[in-house]
Amino acid sequence: MSELETAQLPPESLRRVAIDPVSRVEGHGKVTLLLDQDNRVQQARLHIVEFRGFEHFIQGRPYWEVPVMVQRLCGICPVSHHLAASKALDRVVGADRLTPTAEKMRRLMHYGQMLQSHALHFFHLSSPDLLFGFEAEAERRNIVAVAQAHPDIARKGILLRKFGQEVIRLTAGKRVHGTGSVPGGVNKNLSGAERLALAREADQAVAWSEDAVAIIAAMHAGNPALYDRFGHFESPFMCLVDGQGTLDFYDGGLRGIDAQGQILFDGHDAQDYNALITESVKPWSYMKFPYWRDRGPEAGWYRVGPLARVQTCDRMPTPKAQRALEAFKAYHAPGLAFASLAYHWARMIEMLCAAETVQALLQDDDLEGQDWVVQGERRREGVGIIEAPRGTLIHHYQVDENDLVTMANLIVSTTHNNEAMNRAVRDVARTYFDGREVTEGLLNHIEVAIRAYDPCLSCATHALGKMPLVVELHDAQGGLVDRRVRD
Secondary structure, eight states: OOTTTSOSSOGGGSEEEEEOSOOSSBSOEEEEEEEOTTOOEEEEEEEEOOOOOHHHHTTTSBGGGHHHHGGGGOSSSHHHHHHHHHHHHHHHTTOSSOOHHHHHHHHHHHHHHHHHHHHIIIIIIIHHHHHHOTTSOGGGSSHHHHHHHOHHHHHHHHHHHHHHHHHHHHHHSSSSSOOOEETTEESOOOOHHHHHHHHHHHHHHHHHHHHHHHHHHHHHHHOHHHHTTTTBOOOOEEEEEOTTSBBOSSSOEEEEEOTTSOEEEEEEOGGGGGGTEEEEOOTTOSSOEEEEGGGHHHHOOOBOSHHHHHHHSSBOSSHHHHHHHHHHHHHHTTSOOOBTTHHHHHHHHHHHHHHHHHHHHTTOGGGGOSOOBOOOSOOSEEEEEEEETTEEEEEEEEEOTTSBEEEEEEEOHHHHTHHHHHHHHHHHHHHHTTTSOOOHHHHHHHHHHHHTTOOBHHHHOOOOSOOOEEEEEEOTTSOEEEEEEEO
């Protein structure tokens, strides 16, 4: 356990500094620092302070409602939950192989989601820090200021996201919380006019995505002392790959590598994820801490998401993204990239891959096919795993003879990265805070480290359990009259 996870001095001798809330992320979280009299950091923690009981309240609902219900976890990445739930329930309805139209419509929807989410995060949420500096005036660190100072960059980011959202609208029925995917397939296709309209914009999306890769690569090359060391710590990584080791955002088996890049497991079946992954809890956060069973909670934690995916796979599935990946790996050779800011570079490589994939899929006539749904032998249980923008997403359901959900377990991308985000917070606190006067700009360094993971805190706080509760009664002068704790 890190010395910054558990304070070494009595709590009453320490000063508490809080970042509450963490800004420019989806959901609600805070960071607490405990400082001694010399302003040296004794403890640094990321707390997830919201609670949502999705795993519980979908129990008793008909299984066919689940793909629509669970996407209400999030307004940023609903497609990911929509498709992961559908994939799990494909197993329940016996749809072991979808029709070509259903498979390609889902993939198009998913890659549109990857494109818009990555564009949103990089251009809207993170670029103010990267372009203006972590200690720039707080009022400048927003997309409006970026649009004023760097109009071309802001315009490309806004229009890339718009294109991704239009792909989602035409495949899912709505930009947010659509209904296009159902257990066993889809409930719509694309018309010829819709395909043509999207295809007209796809080439531009690919070109702008290439520009985005160049922007972040230049930032690394221009300031390696920051970009290659900020929030730096070694870790294992995990993602989905296909049977040839190619990155696949929609399907495949789980692969894990250690910090030296050696494969620890490969092609692990989604239906047997429980044999690989379990979760622990800590009293100061509603978000759980996953780890690989065979390594235990101290050594078995890992990272997921863009930085994990581009280094765990053997190759990207599209040519321009593959060339971008080769440049990324050459830059960080001979080892792997571990700095948290490297997530941004990896994220832009993935955005380019998503744009290329959308471009190619739009040439496929199967998108206009009429065969949408299949069924087979009914099962009582199913697991769906997908690579969401933020990382590996697991949905697991059990269904009874009356078609009602009896059990649900969700391990979302941000939950996989919980330990990593806490380590990033501790690394930044140790590097930048020790012995210095705390300023707003310094506190933003910690937020920058968290934002690098593009966390979706709403998605990550769905767990069922005993909720800790602290109630304090204060008098009119602010004095503490009574306090009750349930934990």
